[in-house]
Amino acid sequence: QVQLVESGGGLVQAGGSLTLACATSGSIFSANFMGWYRQAPGKQRDFVAQITRGGTTNYANSVKGRFTISRSIAKNTVYLQMDNLNPEDTAVYYCNANYVTKEYWGQGTQVTVSS
Numbered sequence: 001q002v003q004l005v006e007s008g009g010g011l012v013q014a015g016g017s018l019t020l021a022c023a024t025s026g027s028i029f030s031a032n033f034m035g036w037y038r039q040a041p042g043k044q045r046d047f048v049a050q051i052t053r054g055g056t057t058n059y060a061n062s063v064k065g066r067f068t069i070s071r072s073i074a075k076n077t078v079y080l081q082m083d084n085l086n087p088e089d090t091a092v093y094y095c096n097a098n099y100v101t102k103e104y105w106g107q108g109t110q111v112t113v114s115s
Contacts (some may be wrong), residue, residue, distance in 0.1 A: 002026035002104045003032030004095045009109030012085055016113070020080040022106060027070055029053065031068075032098045034078040036069060038091035046095065049080060062088075086115045 008020040020036070026052050035050035049059045049069040057069050068081040090113050095106040098109060 002097055002102075004097055004106035006053070006095050006106045006109040009093060009111045011114065012076070014086050014095065014113055014115050016085055017081070018085065020093055020095075020109060020111075020112060021034045022078045022080075023077045024078070024095075024097060025102075026076070026097065026099075028076050028097070029073050030099065032100065034069075034071065035096040035098070036078075036080045037094045038089075039094065039108075040078050040091040040093060041104055043091075048093070050096075051078065075100045082103055082111070084112075087113045087115045 003025040005023045012018050021069045033052045036048040037045050038048050039045040047060050049067055051057050051069045051071055066084045071078045091109050092108040092109045097104045
């Protein structure tokens with residue numbers, strides 16, 4: 001069982017920045033990929049960004065150029081640097097770890113962007 005713990009959420013004004021962190025109890029290097037998703041009130045959970053085992057990154061079009069996913073293999077932690085935030089980015093952000101046979105989710109961290 002792998003546990004994921006997100007941190008770094010909070011309230012920020014439009015145009016501001018936040019950095020989320022996802023600490024895992026498992027090896028992130030063993031995962032096929034680590035990702036971030038978000039869910040706004042009344043909406044489905046959407047893909048935000050992912051980083052593969054080889055280090056390749058992918059982003060949703062809505063965050064491309066503003067968000068950056070990175071990782072520390074030594075710390076088993078994945079980060080999401082979010083810049084130029086806007087109110088549409090308000091959501092609960094979830095960390096995801098995809099292994100060969102299972103995937104895991106964190107409990108989520110709230111990000112609120114005020115206009």
